[in-house]
Amino acid sequence: MIVRDETQADIAAIREVVDAAFPGPAEARLVDLLRADGGLTYSLVAVEAGRLVGHVAFSPMTAPFRALGLGPIAVTPDRQRTGIGRRLIEAGLARATRDGWQAVFLLGDPRFYERFGFSVERAAGYTTPYAGPHWMVVALGGEPLPTPTGEVAYAPAFARLDG
Template identity: 45%
Template sequence: MTDFKVRPAEEKDRLGVSILLDTAFGGPSEARLVADLRASGAMALELIAEHDGSCFGYVAFSHMRSPEGLWALSPVAVQQARQGQGIGGELIRQGLDLARRAGATAVIVVGDSQYYRRFGFSLKAAENLSTPFAREATMLYPIVPGSGGMRGALKYPEAFFPE
């Protein structure tokens, strides 16, 4: 299916997004993360992919606590039956473009380097950042010149560390 549109998520989409995340991730942890990011004011951007009013793709970006200006991409999800159709990629590409327009310095992601490097994420660009997550899966998408290779400690919103 290539007949879909990407748009900013709205409050009316929250139930559909929660169901999508619960299904895609096999439980409520990602939906809880999204709700906590919203509640704490750390959410920077949410996009959905839809067709005929049905939400089947989602991506979120949140404001990192440190380094200043960094955004985190997490989570991204597409209904299993619609995977492999470029939906997740389109959500990520549009989200990165909107992050750039909003003035983000760079975007961090933790995930499969084979997948994310096609969007411009790089392990090398993140090598000087200390992270609470897997070093071998932490990648940076530089936006501002010189942001690749920046130094510092990645401090994610508290929502990433539920008690």
């Protein structure tokens, strides 16, 4: 299995994987909206024997420091729980660290994301409509976040989802 950047030729297959992984169409639409806005800082795909089996999006956030939002992330249902999600997240975090991003936020199940260093506790100081028990952050590059509080917002495509 390899993890690489998306290409134009992957777009339909990404839509299929995201659609299959989530109960509704919102997440696949979000990926398309982010792409149309130039908001896909990283769009990584996992490919197994030529088959696209996973995808993760990272988009820029408005925050008091350089932060990305992780999501959506999707693995095709018949390949879930085989380590593909982990590989996508690790590849994205490594890339973000190398490129000088200071933090990654996400909304997700802490039982899955804590293993990558994401923390609900550390995210609690950042104001957002998504704050709550699934709102998490990880600091990158071995540095603590420059400020423990502040306003944080996802890329505009997230707010356009219902529109």
